[in-house]
Amino acid sequence: MxxxxxxxxxxxxxxxxxxxxxxxxxxxxxxxxxxxxxxxxxxxxxxxxxxxxxPDRQFVFSEAIPPQNVVNLLRKRQPELIRDRACDQPRRAVWLGQHKLIETGGDRWNSTTSSTIPKKT
Known part of the structure; x- marks a missing residue:
């Protein structure tokens, strides 16, 4: 950005x-x-x-809070997405090189590498 x-x-x-x-x-x-x-x-x-x-140059930190208006729309139109993908939960991530660790809502962790992250075209 x-x-x-x-x-x-x-x-x-x-x-x-x-x-x-x-x-x-x-x-x-x-x-x-x-x-x-x-x-x-x-x-x-x-x-x-x-x-x-x-001292923290190797690490990249990120945090995202879902916009409440989007969550409200999803609740009305596609509530299953909120449940299945935790769309109403904040996300935090830390990157180190090609590795990324994502926390969703305080209790779900997902680990990935940059080879599995979609590239911008």
Whole structure:
């Protein structure tokens, strides 16, 4: 997903495109750094730092909460989907390389590799 940052502190070179995975978990540290309010520890976790310095660089975390309006529509029109696919449950995932672990609703885990994940065309 594209992310554009306007940085008045000029910690990010203009027009730069990050080719590596960027975690939104680092936005807080980045905003503090750009505002000149970050401690040395917080500034070290800014997105403006070298990505190889990020202690969590290998991992990608994700969380999704189903939109309530969609869940309400499914309840009226296809309630079996909610039951069969847990469409009303939040999902959390962690990726490490080609492996992905998905938690659905707090008690269902599904492990997969990138070879089984559909590719965008």
């Amino acid at each position: 594209p992310l554009i940052i306007r940085d008045p502190s000029n910690a990010f070179p203009r027009g730069e495109v990050a080719e590596h995975v960027v975690s939104t978990r680092r936005l807080f540290h980045t905003v503090l750094t750009a505002a000149g309010l970050a401690s040395e520890e917080e500034a070290a976790l800014s997105l403006s730092q070298n990505p190889t310095d990020d």
